[in-house]
Amino acid sequence: MTDRPTPYEVIVVGAGAGGGVIAGVLAEAGKRVLLLERGGTLDLATTKRDHLRNQRLSAYGVNAGPSGSHPRVFVDWKTGEARTLAPWEDGYSNNAAGIGGGTAVYGAQAWRFHPLDFRMASTYGVPDGSSLADWPIGYGDLAPFYQRAEREIGVAGDASAMIHLPPYEAPYPMAPFPVSRQGETLRRGADALGWATITPPLAVNTEPYGGRPACIRCQHCIGFACPVDSKNGSHNTLIPRALASGRCDLVVGAMAERLETDQAGRILGVTFFDADGQRVSVRAEVVVLAGGAIETARLLLNSRSPAHPGGIGNGNDQVGRNLQGHYYPTAVGLFSDDLWDGLGPGPSTAVTRFGHGNEGVIGGAMLADDFVQTPIITWKRRRDPDLPFWGAEAKEWMRRNYRRVTDVKGPVQEIPSPDARVTIDPLVTDRWGIPVVRLSGATHPETVRTATFMLDRAVEWLGAAGAVKIWGTPPSLALSGGQHQAGTCRMGEEPKTSVTDRFCRVHGHDNLYVGDGSVHVTNGGFNPFLTIMALAYRTADHITNHW
Amino acid sequence: MSDSEVLSQISKQSSSRSTVLAPQQIVCLSAVLDRIIPPDSESAGGSTGGALTYILRHLEEGGNLAPFRSVYPVFLDALEADGFAALLPADQDKMLGGQERSPDPAARRFFRSLAEHAQEGYYTSPANWSGVGFEVTG
Ligand SMILES: Cc1cc2nc3c(=O)[nH]c(=O)nc-3n(C[C@H](O)[C@H](O)[C@H](O)COP(=O)(O)OP(=O)(O)OC[C@H]3O[C@@H](n4cnc5c(N)ncnc54)[C@H](O)[C@@H]3O)c2cc1C
Numbered sequence: 001m002t003d004r005p006t007p008y009e010v011i012v013v014g015a016g017a018g019g020g021v022i023a024g025v026l027a028e029a030g031k032r033v034l035l036l037e038r039g040g041t042l043d044l045a046t047t048k049r050d051h052l053r054n055q056r057l058s059a060y061g062v063n064a065g066p067s068g069s070h071p072r073v074f075v076d077w078k079t080g081e082a083r084t085l086a087p088w089e090d091g092y093s094n095n096a097a098g099i100g101g102g103t104a105v106y107g108a109q110a111w112r113f114h115p116l117d118f119r120m121a122s123t124y125g126v127p128d129g130s131s132l133a134d135w136p137i138g139y140g141d142l143a144p145f146y147q148r149a150e151r152e153i154g155v156a157g158d159a160s161a162m163i164h165l166p167p168y169e170a171p172y173p174m175a176p177f178p179v180s181r182q183g184e185t186l187r188r189g190a191d192a193l194g195w196a197t198i199t200p201p202l203a204v205n206t207e208p209y210g211g212r213p214a215c216i217r218c219q220h221c222i223g224f225a226c227p228v229d230s231k232n233g234s235h236n237t238l239i240p241r242a243l244a245s246g247r248c249d250l251v252v253g254a255m256a257e258r259l260e261t262d263q264a265g266r267i268l269g270v271t272f273f274d275a276d277g278q279r280v281s282v283r284a285e286v287v288v289l290a291g292g293a294i295e296t297a298r299l300l301l302n303s304r305s306p307a308h309p310g311g312i313g314n315g316n317d318q319v320g321r322n323l324q325g326h327y328y329p330t331a332v333g334l335f336s337d338d339l340w341d342g343l344g345p346g347p348s349t350a351v352t353r354f355g356h357g358n359e360g361v362i363g364g365a366m367l368a369d370d371f372v373q374t375p376i377i378t379w380k381r382r383r384d385p386d387l388p389f390w391g392a393e394a395k396e397w398m399r400r401n402y403r404r405v406t407d408v409k410g411p412v413q414e415i416p417s418p419d420a421r422v423t424i425d426p427l428v429t430d431r432w433g434i435p436v437v438r439l440s441g442a443t444h445p446e447t448v449r450t451a452t453f454m455l456d457r458a459v460e461w462l463g464a465a466g467a468v469k470i471w472g473t474p475p476s477l478a479l480s481g482g483q484h485q486a487g488t489c490r491m492g493e494e495p496k497t498s499v500t501d502r503f504c505r506v507h508g509h510d511n512l513y514v515g516d517g518s519v520h521v522t523n524g525g526f527n528p529f530l531t532i533m534a535l536a537y538r539t540a541d542h543i544t545n546h547w
Numbered sequence: 548m549s550d551s552e553v554l555s556q557i558s559k560q561s562s563s564r565s566t567v568l569a570p571q572q573i574v575c576l577s578a579v580l581d582r583i584i585p586p587d588s589e590s591a592g593g594s595t596g597g598a599l600t601y602i603l604r605h606l607e608e609g610g611n612l613a614p615f616r617s618v619y620p621v622f623l624d625a626l627e628a629d630g631f632a633a634l635l636p637a638d639q640d641k642m643l644g645g646q647e648r649s650p651d652p653a654a655r656r657f658f659r660s661l662a663e664h665a666q667e668g669y670y671t672s673p674a675n676w677s678g679v680g681f682e683v684t685g
Contacts, residue, residue: 060611218685375670390583390662402679
């Protein structure tokens with residue numbers, strides 16, 4: 001093992017949404033930062049445009065990592081059967097690996113959570129078998145950091161249209177995208193139902209911003225890297241800022257293995273494998289884990305020692321529990337005219353009235369139309385279920401209807417289950433010999449009820465918009481996680497039921513923080529990245545002020 | 548075209564080179580693909596529209612369909628034993644319909660997979676994108 005000379009004050013593991021923000025803020029605040037990322041550069045050249053191997057349709061592979069050297073074990077909650085999976089297989093719960101993490105190839109819907117998303121337990125009560133809890137902080141604590149993220153990352157939207165939220169302190173830095181033809185149709189439907197609509201805020205430039213050009217409205221946005229660098233994530237904002245400060249070293253191909261502690265259990269630093277497979281040990285005053293909700297839990301659980309036999313931060317058996325993501329009930333509507341105008345990125349019209357206050361169910365979701373879907377995704381996921389899977393009729397259907405179908409869908413706020421969890425597999429290791437994650441359990445049944453309710457609302461909306469045929473798959477009980485993974489190191493005042501405190505510091509370890517979606521107590525009825533970034537700004541400020 | 552003409556054409560096309568399928572099996576596969584995605588006046592069928600090229604390329608080592616490399620030849624030989632490639636389209640459809648509804652679940656599953664591979668090859672081939680209305684502008 002080599003000992004890296006340690007000029008660093010802070011080590012950040014993972015250069016994704018949260019880790020990138022924390023590295024940038026700390027480096028600019030004068031800290032010397034080491035940013036470790038297991039992946040590499042995610043741009044058009046490295047991620048390409050293979051319609052069958054990408055982060056949107058991973059039929060045979062992914063384009064934004066990780067590689068096959070990162071297996072996981074998945075346990076089917078129904079049969080108890082355990083299988084070892086590659087990152088592109090169903091059940092793996094992949095997001096991405098590389099500079100920017102998910103934000104390099106994401107869709108960039110930039111939603112704030114709703115004030116009640118932070119108070120789920122006191123709003124609805126805790127259903128039997130659920131670990132539902134309130135956040136230790138509220139919307140008001142995060143609002144200034146949401147605004148900072150919107151400005152520094154670059155979000156296009158209309159603040160005055162966000163009728164479900166308290167008034168914004170400042171407008172979005174860019175105007176929203178124009179309403180698409182599909183959006184016009186959906187708006188007519190919503191009007192007929194008396195539902196107010198919103199243009200979804202997107203972290204994509206609608207005008208030159210941050211030194212990057214305006215979006216060219218291409219058809220390969222979600223799941224792919226932007227061809228002109230107008231999609232904003234941590235890879236083209238806070239990480240370059242960290243590097244420009246001269247105080248941040250970014251090491252790619254660096255696979256963090258475990259946290260190192262002294263006899264008393266104090267965090268000393270991190271051990272990682274560098275790109276040549278050499279094990280390196282590095283020290284710092286503060287460590288921030290931001291590997292995403294599944295890998296961060298793995299790092300804590302793998303950091304066993306005599307002082308911490310169950311891993312670090314896991315004295316109360318909380319690390320890895322409450323794994324959440326988003327059920328995404330989807331209704332597809334077939335219309336009698338072309339709906340798609342050929343322009344990206346896609347989501348043009350949202351409805352937020354079903355986030356809360358729905359009779360008979362807990363929570364809810366935002367509903368919206370979707371990003372541009374490739375022809376093969378339309379074939380695999382959006383075709384009429386009554387269509388034969390081969391022959392002239394199938395071909396004719398695609399030719400006639402590719403531009404006539406549209407989806408309405410939404411990220412359902414999940415009701416957490418303590419049994420939906422990340423543990424360490426006792427047998428399987430990765431190519432560095434590090435024990436891999438074992439995913440098991442399922443969400444709480446209330447999630448399925450809410451998702452079913454939301455599917456019905458999506459169907460209702462498409463019907464009012466004039467769809468001639470509508471279909472969708474009824475949700476059923478399963479383990480969530482995936483691209484919206486969260487919850488495995490949740491915040492809380494009480495160490496018995498949480499992993500970090502209200503500043504995302506691991507209970508009992510004043511120099512160890514969690515900087516990614518792991519800390520979400522619940523995951524909101526909205527896409528999560530802006531909340532992850534807002535929390536990361538807040539955590540970085542806390543570190544700056546205390547170290 | 549006679550079978551021998553098709554065969555000689557296939558062996559000339561580099562896109563049709565295969566270490567997994569023999570020329571005769573490729574002729575049969577082409578015929579199958581043209582029933583899964585039939586050619587018509589507006590657009591190519593499976594054999595010339597990208598599905599054949601995709602399947603042959605991806606049956607090779609490291610390809611998307613490599614796990615299927617031992618089943619394809621067996622399936623195609625069985626069809627060819629009944630002279631599939633020379634049948635009229637309607638009779639070919641009947642034979643494939645028999646596969647779709649076969650009492651043998653493995654046969655049903657394989658036919659479903661093969662049809663899906665054909666659609667993957669066809670709809671990921673840029674030549675077919677504007678035909679459905681997916682125009683790439685940037
Ligand atoms: C195709 C796609 C579309 C999406 N669309 C949206 C959207 O429209 N809106 C939205 O809000 N969200 C969207 N998301 C989700 C969003 O990207 C994630 O919520 C967000 O990136 C999570 O941030 P994070 O900081 O928790 O982790 P990540 O961004 O996943 O970053 C974690 C990083 O840590 C690295 N890492 C992990 N373990 C280690 C280790 N041991 N050593 C070193 N490095 C490690 C990983 O390689 C990764 O780069 C999308 C994601 C994808 C893939």
